[in-house]
Amino acid sequence: MMVKDRLSSLPDELIHKILSCCDIKIAVQTCLLSSRWKLVWTSLPCLNFSSRQFRKLDKFSKFVNHVLSHRNHQIQVSSVKLHFYGAANKDFVRKIANYAFSHNVQELTVSSSFSNSRQVYPSCLFSSQCLKHFTVTCNYMRLCTTKTEAPLDFPSLTTLNLSYITLSGDLFSKCVNLKNLTLERFIVEDVEVIDIITPSLSNLMLVYGSCSKAINVIAPQLENLTISNCYFSHLNAPPGLSSLCYTFQLSPCSLVQFSNDRFHSLNKVTICLSDYYPTMPCKEESARKIINMLQQLHSARYLTLNADIVEYISLFPDLLSQHPAPFSNLICLTMDYCKKKDAFIVTMSSETRKFLLENSPSATFTMKLPKSENYQFYKTPTKLSAARWHY
Structure with a gap:
C-alpha cells in the first residue's frame, strides 16, 4: 500500500x-x-x-x-x-x-x-x-551600543524602531514620511538637548531613555505620545497632541516636566506611577511636581491615573489646596488599581477629589479593578472618618 x-x-x-x-x-x-x-x-x-x-x-x-x-x-x-x-x-x-x-x-x-x-x-x-x-x-x-554617524536617509520609511541606540544629533529629518517612531533604551551623547525632527510623525514612543537636559519634539503632525521611565528634565512636545501616556518612577530626577501651556487639545491622558512602594518616603517636592504636571494637562477629556499617584498627592492636602482645579473639560476620570499586600486598597482625600473634579462636576468617575481579588476602596473625606466599599 x-x-x-x-x-x-x-x-x-x-x-x-x-x-x-x-x-x-x-x-x-x-x-x-x-x-x-x-x-x-x-x-x-x-x-x-x-x-x-x-x-x-x-x-x-x-x-x-x-x-x-x-x-x-x-x-x-x-x-x-x-x-x-x-x-x-x-x-x-x-x-x-x-x-x-x-x-x-x-x-x-x-x-x-x-x-x-x-x-x-x-x-x-x-x-x-x-x-x-x-x-x-x-x-x-x-x-x-549602536550609534549612527549621519542622519538616517529613508524617504519612504513609515515605521522605525530603534533600541539600545545612542543619539548625538539630527537623525530623523530625512525620514519625511515617518509615521511611527519607537526609541527604547536610548541615551543622548555629546549634546545636552536633542531635537527629534519628523514632519509627518503621528506616533512617538520613548522607553527607558536618558538625556542630560531636554528633548525637543518638532513634529507638527504628532497625535500620540508615549513616555515610559525616561530620565530627562524637560520635553517640548507639539501643541496638537491628542493622546499622552506617561509612566514614571518616583525619584528626584525621573519626573519629566512639559513645556508650560503647550497642550490645548488633549483627548486621552494616562499617567502611571510605576515601581512605587508604601515604604518609600513621600516627599512634598515630588508631590508638587506631580501636581504641576497635572495642571499642564488641563485640556484632557479622558484622564486615567493609577491609584499610586492619587494616594501620593492625597498625602499633601495643604499643597493641593494651594492649587486651582485644572480640569474643566473632563468627561471621564478613571482610577486604576494598585496592589498592596493581599488586597487592593485605594485612598483618596477630599482635597484630591476636589482638585481633580471640581471644575468638571458632570464627569464620570470610574475605577478599574481586576477580577477575582479581594478589593477594598477607602474614601476619606476627613482624617476622622472613613467609608469602605467591598466589591
Missing part, C-alpha cells in the same frame, strides 16, 4: 509561509524532505537569517553569501530579518543590506545579542529609497 505524499501536495504559498517562520538554514534543510521542495527555499519572499546555527560568524557570512547568490531573483523579497551573536561583522551586514535595498525590500529587521562592545554598522544600512519598516535592536546588551 502506497502512502500519499501530502507534504508535496501543499501549495507553494503555504510552504513559503511555513518556511518563512524558520531560520533560513533550517528552511534549506527542510526542503530536503521532498523532491518538489528542493528549490523552494530559493523563492522565499521572507528571508530570516540567524547565526544561531553557526559556531563562527565567518562561516555564517559565507552561508549568507551562498543564499543570496543562489536565490531566484525573479521572486520579490518582502522582508529580511538578520539576527546574530557577538559584535557586528560589516561584511555580512553589508551584503544583506545591499541585497535588501537593491531588491526593493520594504521591511528590514537587524538584531544582535551578547555583545559587550559598541556595534558599528556600515553606513549603507541606514540609507534606502524603498524601505518602509526598519527595526534595529539588541538583546542582553550591557551598554547602549
